[in-house]
Amino acid sequence: MQRASRLNRELQLLNKEPPPGVTCWQQEGSMDDLRAQVVGGLGTPYEGGIFNLEIIIPERYPFEPPKIRFLTPIYHPNIDSAGRICLDILKLPPKGAWRPALNISTVLTSIQLLMSEPNPDDPLMADISSRVQVQQGNILVQCQKMD
Structure with a gap:
Protein backbone atom coordinates (compact mmCIF):
# COMPACT_ATOMS: atom_id res chain seq x y z
CA MET A 1 0.00 0.00 0.00
CA GLN A 2 2.86 2.38 0.83
CA ARG A 3 4.31 1.76 -2.63
CA ALA A 4 1.00 2.58 -4.37
CA SER A 5 0.43 5.81 -2.43
CA ARG A 6 3.99 6.94 -2.99
CA LEU A 7 3.78 6.21 -6.71
CA ASN A 8 0.46 8.10 -6.96
CA ARG A 9 2.00 11.12 -5.19
CA GLU A 10 5.01 11.05 -7.52
CA LEU A 11 2.83 10.84 -10.64
CA GLN A 12 0.59 13.67 -9.42
CA LEU A 13 3.65 15.83 -8.84
CA LEU A 14 5.06 14.92 -12.26
CA ASN A 15 1.76 15.96 -13.87
CA LYS A 16 1.45 19.15 -11.83
CA GLU A 17 5.11 20.27 -11.89
CA PRO A 18 7.04 18.27 -14.49
CA PRO A 19 10.74 18.95 -14.96
CA PRO A 20 11.29 21.05 -18.12
CA GLY A 21 11.17 18.86 -21.22
CA VAL A 22 9.86 15.78 -19.38
CA THR A 23 6.44 14.10 -19.54
CA CYS A 24 5.50 10.92 -17.67
CA TRP A 25 2.33 8.82 -17.54
CA GLN A 26 1.01 5.38 -16.54
CA GLN A 27 0.22 2.80 -19.17
CA GLU A 28 -3.48 1.98 -19.16
CA GLY A 29 -4.43 -0.58 -16.57
CA SER A 30 -1.00 -0.93 -14.98
CA MET A 31 0.43 0.93 -12.03
CA ASP A 32 3.88 -0.63 -12.53
CA ASP A 33 4.31 0.24 -16.21
CA LEU A 34 5.05 3.89 -16.99
CA ARG A 35 6.18 5.76 -20.07
CA ALA A 36 8.06 9.02 -20.29
CA GLN A 37 9.19 11.40 -22.98
CA VAL A 38 12.34 13.44 -22.64
CA VAL A 39 13.08 16.29 -25.03
CA GLY A 40 16.69 16.67 -26.15
CA GLY A 41 18.28 19.71 -24.53
CA LEU A 42 19.12 22.93 -26.36
CA GLY A 43 22.66 23.05 -27.67
CA THR A 44 23.11 19.27 -27.46
CA PRO A 45 23.32 16.77 -30.31
CA TYR A 46 19.84 15.62 -29.23
CA GLU A 47 18.21 19.06 -29.56
CA GLY A 48 14.75 18.80 -31.07
CA GLY A 49 14.54 15.05 -30.49
CA ILE A 50 11.79 13.42 -28.46
CA PHE A 51 12.96 10.29 -26.69
CA ASN A 52 10.52 7.72 -25.33
CA LEU A 53 11.39 5.72 -22.22
CA GLU A 54 9.89 2.69 -20.53
CA ILE A 55 9.77 2.73 -16.74
CA ILE A 56 9.02 -0.46 -14.82
CA PHE A 70 15.09 4.07 -23.90
CA LEU A 71 12.53 2.91 -26.45
CA THR A 72 13.78 5.48 -28.97
CA PRO A 73 17.19 4.59 -30.46
CA ILE A 74 19.89 6.99 -29.29
CA TYR A 75 23.58 7.33 -30.12
CA HIS A 76 25.13 7.79 -26.67
CA PRO A 77 28.11 6.24 -24.83
CA ASN A 78 26.07 5.52 -21.68
CA ILE A 79 23.02 4.02 -23.42
CA ASP A 80 23.28 0.74 -25.32
CA SER A 81 21.42 -0.44 -28.41
CA ALA A 82 18.76 -2.14 -26.22
CA GLY A 83 18.10 1.20 -24.50
CA ARG A 84 19.72 0.25 -21.18
CA ILE A 85 21.16 3.21 -19.30
CA CYS A 86 24.42 3.32 -17.35
CA LEU A 87 23.58 5.75 -14.55
CA ASP A 88 24.59 5.28 -10.91
CA ILE A 89 21.20 6.22 -9.45
CA LEU A 90 19.59 3.35 -11.38
CA LYS A 91 21.65 0.83 -9.37
CA LEU A 92 21.62 -0.20 -5.73
CA PRO A 93 24.70 0.35 -3.56
CA PRO A 94 27.53 -0.52 -3.29
CA LYS A 95 28.02 -0.03 -7.05
CA GLY A 96 25.10 2.34 -7.42
CA ALA A 97 23.72 5.42 -5.71
CA TRP A 98 19.97 4.68 -5.52
CA ARG A 99 18.33 5.77 -2.27
CA PRO A 100 14.63 5.54 -1.35
CA ALA A 101 14.59 9.34 -0.99
CA LEU A 102 15.06 9.64 -4.77
CA ASN A 103 12.03 9.66 -7.05
CA ILE A 104 11.03 9.24 -10.68
CA SER A 105 11.23 12.98 -11.36
CA THR A 106 14.82 13.08 -10.07
CA VAL A 107 15.75 10.05 -12.17
CA LEU A 108 14.24 11.52 -15.35
CA THR A 109 16.03 14.82 -14.73
CA SER A 110 19.29 12.88 -14.25
CA ILE A 111 18.73 11.03 -17.53
CA GLN A 112 18.14 14.34 -19.28
CA LEU A 113 21.38 15.66 -17.77
CA LEU A 114 23.24 12.52 -18.88
CA MET A 115 22.04 13.20 -22.42
CA SER A 116 23.56 16.70 -22.19
CA GLU A 117 26.75 15.57 -20.48
CA PRO A 118 27.79 12.02 -21.45
CA ASN A 119 30.17 10.20 -19.13
CA PRO A 120 32.78 8.62 -21.44
CA ASP A 121 34.65 7.23 -18.40
CA ASP A 122 31.78 4.82 -17.57
CA PRO A 123 30.51 3.69 -20.97
CA LEU A 124 28.09 0.99 -22.01
CA MET A 125 29.15 1.58 -25.60
CA ALA A 126 32.97 1.73 -25.65
CA ASP A 127 33.16 2.52 -29.38
CA ILE A 128 30.91 5.56 -28.97
CA SER A 129 32.79 6.60 -25.84
CA SER A 130 36.11 6.68 -27.66
CA ARG A 131 34.56 8.87 -30.36
CA VAL A 132 33.13 11.24 -27.75
CA GLN A 133 36.56 11.66 -26.21
CA VAL A 134 38.21 12.29 -29.59
CA GLN A 135 35.62 14.04 -31.74
CA GLN A 136 32.65 15.79 -30.14
CA GLY A 137 31.44 16.94 -33.58
CA ASN A 138 31.17 13.34 -34.80
CA ILE A 139 28.46 12.72 -32.20
CA LEU A 140 26.25 15.39 -33.75
CA VAL A 141 26.56 13.78 -37.19
CA GLN A 142 25.74 10.31 -35.82
CA CYS A 143 22.74 11.63 -33.86
CA GLN A 144 21.33 13.30 -36.95
CA LYS A 145 21.65 10.03 -38.90
CA MET A 146 19.40 8.33 -36.33
CA ASP A 147 16.53 10.81 -36.84
Missing part, protein backbone atom coordinates in the same frame (compact mmCIF):
# COMPACT_ATOMS: atom_id res chain seq x y z
CA ILE A 57 8.36 -0.03 -11.11
CA PRO A 58 9.64 -3.02 -9.10
CA GLU A 59 7.66 -4.57 -6.24
CA ARG A 60 10.15 -3.23 -3.68
CA TYR A 61 10.02 0.40 -4.92
CA PRO A 62 11.20 2.77 -3.44
CA PHE A 63 13.75 0.44 -1.85
CA GLU A 64 14.80 -0.66 -5.36
CA PRO A 65 15.26 1.74 -8.26
CA PRO A 66 12.88 1.80 -11.21
CA LYS A 67 13.99 -0.12 -14.31
CA ILE A 68 14.27 2.40 -17.13
CA ARG A 69 15.27 2.00 -20.75
